[in-house]
Amino acid sequence: MSPEQILQLVELILIGLAAGFLAGLLGIGGGVFMVPAMVLILGMDQHVAQGTSLLVIIPAALTGSYAHYRRGSLVLRDALVLGAGGVVGAFLGAVLALSLDDELLRKLFAGFLLIVAARILLPKEMLRRKAPTQEV
């Protein structure tokens, strides 16, 4: 094994570690971290990074949700209903992604991150204002 291969091996494990940590902490699969890391650090194709990310997310989400389930913070029925709508969308979204050019998909991903970042940071005050007005 060449030093480059060993470095890449270590990088992959570290990226996985950070992605899994974020998944457990924030309730997300960690793909938002993994996809840019694979593209920017390892130089993988956007399509392959996305497909690989989806596969890696499965065991991480499975073990994470099992931990929540044991603590009693998970209503399984809600997750099944959510997942039922989710699988239909996932199929359509993946087919659409595969029809797009790699460069376009990467730009789409970067744009998506900016929109989500703005949306998360803005509604905080909206939520605080909404709670009292509902009672009045």
Place this chain on the structure above:
Amino acid sequence: MSEPNTAGERGPLLPLVAVGAAAGTMSGLLGVGGGILLVPAMVILIGFAQHRAQATSLAAIVPIAAVGALVFGRAESVDFGAAALLVVGSLVGVQVGTRLMHRLSAEALARVFGVFLVIIALAMLFG
């Protein structure tokens, strides 16, 4: 602060299916789990508490990511060797993250969530 939904109570059927479908489409298109849409949608639109939304999201991601991975896998857009190494790291990371989540308040979690997104967005822009 009052919370409209308590643990053990069932969430509303149609809003959950609709939120799932939207997040699933995003997941398949962008290769992410969809939790980034699932969690705020359940908190803001359905009124779930932050912890409940995150636990429900993580469980729904399992079938959503499985369908996406299958479609990408059939198109040979999955690196199985890289996936195996990422799994090793992520299985350790997810245990640490889950344990830490129960020691943090919902407000601190939301703040961590927001800051995390800004860092990634900047990395994609200037990376």
